[in-house]
Each structure stands twice: as C-alpha cells, then as structure tokens.
Amino acid sequence: MQGRAIKDSYDVVVIGSGFGGAIAASRLAQGGMSVAILERGRRWQNSDFPRTIGQVSESFWTRGKYHGFLEYRAFKRIDVIQGVGVGGGSLHYFNVNLRPPAAIFDRGRWPERISRPTMDPYYELVEQMLESQPLTPPEGRDLPNRTRAFQTAGSKAGYAPELVNIAVHTRGARQNPRSGVVRQPCVYCGNCLFGCHVNAKNTLDITYIAAAERDHAAEVFPLHLVDCIEPIGRHGYRVNFRRFRADQPRVSEEGSVIGKRVVVAAGSLGSTELLLRCRDHFKVLPDLSPALGNWFSGNGDFLIPGTADAAARIDPGQGPSITAKLSHSTGDNIITIEDLGIPDSFLWFLEGILPPRHSRVTGWIKLAWNYVLRSVGIAAGQGRVSDEINALVQSGRTPRFLPYLGMGTDAADGQLRLVDGEIDIDWSHKNSRKMFREMEQILKQVSQAAGGRYCTSPLWRWPLRKLLTAHPLGGCVLGSDPEHSVVDHRGEVWNYPGLYVVDGAIIPSALAVNPSLTIGALAERAAFWMLRDRDMGCEDSDRPVALGGQCRSQLAVL
Numbered sequence: 001m002q003g004r005a006i007k008d009s010y011d012v013v014v015i016g017s018g019f020g021g022a023i024a025a026s027r028l029a030q031g032g033m034s035v036a037i038l039e040r041g042r043r044w045q046n047s048d049f050p051r052t053i054g055q056v057s058e059s060f061w062t063r064g065k066y067h068g069f070l071e072y073r074a075f076k077r078i079d080v081i082q083g084v085g086v087g088g089g090s091l092h093y094f095n096v097n098l099r100p101p102a103a104i105f106d107r108g109r110w111p112e113r114i115s116r117p118t119m120d121p122y123y124e125l126v127e128q129m130l131e132s133q134p135l136t137p138p139e140g141r142d143l144p145n146r147t148r149a150f151q152t153a154g155s156k157a158g159y160a161p162e163l164v165n166i167a168v169h170t171r172g173a174r175q176n177p178r179s180g181v182v183r184q185p186c187v188y189c190g191n192c193l194f195g196c197h198v199n200a201k202n203t204l205d206i207t208y209i210a211a212a213e214r215d216h217a218a219e220v221f222p223l224h225l226v227d228c229i230e231p232i233g234r235h236g237y238r239v240n241f242r243r244f245r246a247d248q249p250r251v252s253e254e255g256s257v258i259g260k261r262v263v264v265a266a267g268s269l270g271s272t273e274l275l276l277r278c279r280d281h282f283k284v285l286p287d288l289s290p291a292l293g294n295w296f297s298g299n300g301d302f303l304i305p306g307t308a309d310a311a312a313r314i315d316p317g318q319g320p321s322i323t324a325k326l327s328h329s330t331g332d333n334i335i336t337i338e339d340l341g342i343p344d345s346f347l348w349f350l351e352g353i354l355p356p357r358h359s360r361v362t363g364w365i366k367l368a369w370n371y372v373l374r375s376v377g378i379a380a381g382q383g384r385v386s387d388e389i390n391a392l393v394q395s396g397r398t399p400r401f402l403p404y405l406g407m408g409t410d411a412a413d414g415q416l417r418l419v420d421g422e423i424d425i426d427w428s429h430k431n432s433r434k435m436f437r438e439m440e441q442i443l444k445q446v447s448q449a450a451g452g453r454y455c456t457s458p459l460w461r462w463p464l465r466k467l468l469t470a471h472p473l474g475g476c477v478l479g480s481d482p483e484h485s486v487v488d489h490r491g492e493v494w495n496y497p498g499l500y501v502v503d504g505a506i507i508p509s510a511l512a513v514n515p516s517l518t519i520g521a522l523a524e525r526a527a528f529w530m531l532r533d534r535d536m537g538c539e540d541s542d543r544p545v546a547l548g549g550q551c552r553s554q555l556a557v558l
C-alpha cells in the first residue's frame with residue numbers, strides 16, 4: 001500500500017513507539033538485533049503539527065477516520081488522554097523528566113530487585129539522551145511569568161519550589177546529533193501539547209528512534225495497528241496487524257510478521273487491551289496471569305485546578321508547558337504540584353465559553369457606545385478605541401489564572417477489563433480520597449499565597465466528581481510471582497518466554513511524579529537484561545559517568 005515492505009521476521013517486533021517501545025527498540029537495535037517497530041499512529045514532521053482551528057479539529061485519533069496524535073477516552077469516574085504516533089506520548093507531552101522519590105519503590109508493590117539505586121543508572125541514560133535539564137531561558141528572555149508566580153506563591157506558602165528537568169532545547173540553533181534534525185531554541189509559544197514547530201522538544205522520534213534507524217537499521221512501520229499476538233513454538237510469536245492508508249484512513253489491509261521476541265509497548269490501556277483480547281477473546285495466550293488488568297492507577301493526576309484572580313499577571317500560555325514543582329510528603333502520601341501551561345488557542349476558547357465577569361460586560365457596553373459615538377462624528381478627535389480594547393482583554397478570566405497539575409499516591413486499585421471487546425476501567429476514588437483532600441489543601445494554601453481564589457479541577461465538581469489522567473499506569477504490572485503480576489522484574493511475561501511488556505502498563509503503583517522517565521528507565525533496563533542477562537554494573541563502559549562509569553556520550557555504546 002505505501003512505505004517500505006515489512007519482512008517476514010525480525011529478531012524483535014516492538015508494538016508501539018512511546019517511551020517504552022522507542023527506548024527498548026533503540027537499545028536492542030544498537031545491540032545488533034533486527035528490529036521492527038509497529039505503530040498505529042502516523043509519522044509527524046514538525047511542520048505538520050496542528051495550529052489552525054481546522055488542523056486542531058482533526059488532531060484526535062479515531063480508528064478509521066482521523067490519524068490524529070491525541071486520544072481522549074471517557075470512562076466511569078476517570079478520563080484518559082494519551083498520545084498516538086511515531087514517538088508516542090513524547091510528541092505532545094510537557095517534557096518533564098522526573099525521578100520519583102526512593103520511598104515510592106518501598107511502598108510494597110515493587111519487586112525487591114527494583115529500587116531507586118537499581119534504577120539510577122538507567123534514569124541517567126534517559127536524561128542524557130533526552131538532554132533533560134532545568135529551564136535556562138533562551139537568549140533575551142526571562143523565566144515565564146507563570147513560573148515566577150508559582151515559585152513566589154509556593155515559597156510564601158512554606159514549600160520549596162524548584163525548576164524541574166525538562167527535555168527542551170533553549171540555547172542556539174543546532175543539529176540534533178542523532179537525527180541530524182535542525183533544532184531552534186524554544187520560542188516560548190506554549191504549544192507543547194500540539195507538538196513543537198521548531199523542534200525544541202527532544203521527542204523520541206528525533207532522538208532514540210532516529211538513532212536506531214540511522215545507525216542500527218531499525219525499521220519503523222507507522223499506521224500498523226496490532227490486533228493479536230500468537231505463539232508459534234520455538235520460532236517466537238506471530239503478530240497480526242491492520243495496515244491503514246495515510247490518505248484514506250478508512251482503508252486498511254491485514255498482515256502479519258514474526259518476532260523471535262515481541263515487546264508489547266502500546267501504553268497502559270493499549271497493552272492491557274491487547275493481552276486481554278489474546279487471553280479472553282482469541283484464546284491464543286491462555287496462560288497469561290489472572291492479575292492481568294489489575295492495579296490501574298491514574299498516578300493521582302489532578303488536572304487544571306488553578307488560582308483565579310492571582311495578584312500577578314500569569315499569562316498561562318507563555319513558555320514550556322511545565323517548568324517548576326513543589327513536593328510534599330504527608331503521613332501517608334507523596335504529592336507533587338507543578339505549574340501547568342495551556343496553549344493560547346485553548347485560552348481564547350475558554351474566554352469564549354466562561355461566563356463573563358461584570359467588568360467585561362460593562363467593558364463591552366463602553367466599547368460599543370464609544371464606537372458608535374465616534375462613528376457618527378460625536379466625540380470627534382478621540383477616534384482611538386485602543387483603551388477600551390485593552391480593558392476588555394484585561395478583564396478576561398485567563399490572564400491572571402495560574403493553572404496546576406497535581407500528582408500523588410492514589411490507591412492504584414483500578415481494574416482494566418474488556419467490555420464488548422474494548423478496554424474499560426472500573427475505578428473509584430474512594431480509597432484515594434484522603435490523598436486528593438491533602439492535595440487540595442496544598443493547592444488552597446498556594447492559591448492564597450498567590451493572592452487569588454482557589455478553583456478545583458473542572459471535572460471534580462459536583463455532580464461529575466471525575467478525574468482526568470494524562471498518566472495511565474498499570475494493568476500488566478511487574479512483580480515477583482505470576483499470581484499477582486503479569487511480567488517479571490525485567491518485563492518478561494510469565495509463562496511466555498520471549499514475550500515482554502515494556503511501558504506504563506508494568507508500573508505497579510502511582511509514582512506521584514510525571515512517569516515518562518521511569519517508563520524510559522525501565523525500558524533501558526529491560527533491553528540491558530535482554531542483551532546481557534544482568535543489571536548494569538560499575539565495570540560497564542555504558543554506565544553513566546555521574547555514577548562512576550565512563551559514559552559521557554548521549555547514546556551509550558553497547
């Protein structure tokens with residue numbers, strides 16, 4: 001139909017190209033294996049990212065209709081937003097790469113073999129590869145207003161806000177060493193959600209995937225949606241897919257490919273859905289663990305609460321979408337709050353649908369009245385209406401709105417299951433309510449310190465009492481036995497040698513920080529184990545220099 005032809009078989013077939021799939025695929029290709037990456041979404045160039053209203057109207061992925069790069073799914077009590085495309089969630093993510101506190105790994109569900117010290121070398125590798133660091137403003141610019149207001153309010157409320165590591169390039173134009181892609185420094189446009197037009201974001205397609213394709217002959221097959229994985233004895237697994245046309249999304253054809261090893265990396269919902277179908281519908285993987293679908297977590301996400309009428313001007317659309325955080329441990333919970341940028345296009349949309357303030361209504365009347373007077377020649381010589389226009393925009397609700405993203409240790413007690421062949425989430429906030437109460441307490445303190453009024457998350461209001469997560473986790477969790485987990489500590493599926501899950505689905509608890517770095521580090525670790533059958537040690541030349549190794553390069557040589 002289009003693109004390069006897929007071969008009959010590969011050493012490794014990877015399903016999905018987000019943080020789990022792209023990183024595992026890249027390292028395995030670097031280790032000399034032939035690798036095919038099957039991705040249901042399309043490949044994006046920076047000039048394709050949506051900006052106009054017409055482009056945004058097609059930016060959500062719908063099977064057989066739009067090859068968009070975002071997917072929004074609504075379930076009972078929780079909604080999920082996730083990425084689709086070569087590079088997965090990195091295309092639209094907010095660039096934050098954070099290591100969770102060590103205490104997260106001690107909270108009971110993680111296998112003993114995985115702790116912060118075990119994970120640190122792998123964290124370091126991903127941070128190097130994505131050039132992740134705190135925001136240094138581009139030349140001629142200061143920190144965004146939003147960042148400064150967040151830092152000031154957080155400190156005043158008694159917390160210790162700090163800049164977070166973000167994978168955003170801010171210094172001078174240069175070529176990405178892996179992909180050759182020319183990257184301009186960040187222009188503070190605030191559109192990280194819709195993809196970066198200047199390639200300032202260090203997304204997976206221009207880092208790990210590009211390196212794997214250029215130097216190690218990994219092959220990427222966009223618009224390939226995997227339906228089923230079946231074992232074929234000692235030869236590995238047959239992966240069945242539908243290949244969609246780029247120009248006619250309704251048209252597709254079936255195909256299959258054999259992988260001696262198969263890495264499922266379709267995201268928490270995608271991987272769990274695929275394996276549930278293989279176990280319960282196609283009945284080709286009957287010995288998958290009974291724990292499949294357990295321990296779903298929304299990572300304690302609490303999206304877009306905010307401070308209205310903050311004392312300082314915020315301009316929430318300016319600069320990279322997240323820049324700073326504050327952390328707090330209560331007796332039982334770990335909580336992180338970050339500033340949250342919103343693209344200007346959404347802010348203008350919000351201004352249009354929110355009920356207007358009194359000052360805005362009087363502003364409109366004043367503008368209309370003066371305009372008519374001047375148009376009929378009364379008040380001649382005072383023809384400018386600039387003052388009235390400025391006042392009207394200033395009286396909007398968003399210029400002084402400081403939005404937040406909260407994350408915390410929710411109970412991770414959701415259940416993923418199939419309903420009519422589609423993934424569904426059975427989730428209740430009952431066991432997580434205390435954590436959300438504690439989180440809102442912090443948000444109220446910060447709002448007061450910002451001189452404004454606290455507004456809760458829009459979906460959390462009565463009667464919906466719902467959450468939206470951008471960080472779905474769990475469903476195929478890792479662990480120490482096949483009764484309570486789906487994969488072992490390396491991501492290999494119990495009872496199915498050579499079949500792996502490597503993505504957010506294997507994380508067994510909320511992380512209380514943005515998860516991409518942990519997913520990436522688990523993928524680095526899974527690939528290292530596949531190639532060496534052990535953890536990275538001091539003797540390895542690819543161990544990062546910060547941990548006593550030798551690797552200074554961005555892409556450690558295996």
Ligand SMILES: Cc1cc2nc3c(=O)[nH]c(=O)nc-3n(C[C@H](O)[C@H](O)[C@H](O)COP(=O)(O)OP(=O)(O)OC[C@H]3O[C@@H](n4cnc5c(N)ncnc54)[C@H](O)[C@@H]3O)c2cc1C
Binds near residue numbers: 514
């Ligand atoms: C708006 C937004 C902002 C975010 N910002 C941050 C942030 O700043 N920091 C952070 O750490 N996290 C952030 N996240 C979360 C982050 O994007 C995810 O945690 C991460 O991408 C998950 O990685 P993954 O490998 O599990 O899956 P994904 O990155 O979702 O990749 C899965 C891939 O598999 C593909 N796929 C699914 N099913 C199939 C199938 N059947 N066949 C073939 N392909 C399939 C999907 O199209 C997708 O490309 C954000 C998320 C959103 C929505």
Ligand code: SF4
Binds near residue numbers: 321
């Ligand atoms: S704000 Fe985000 S989208 Fe805009 S240039 Fe910077 S990194 Fe790119």
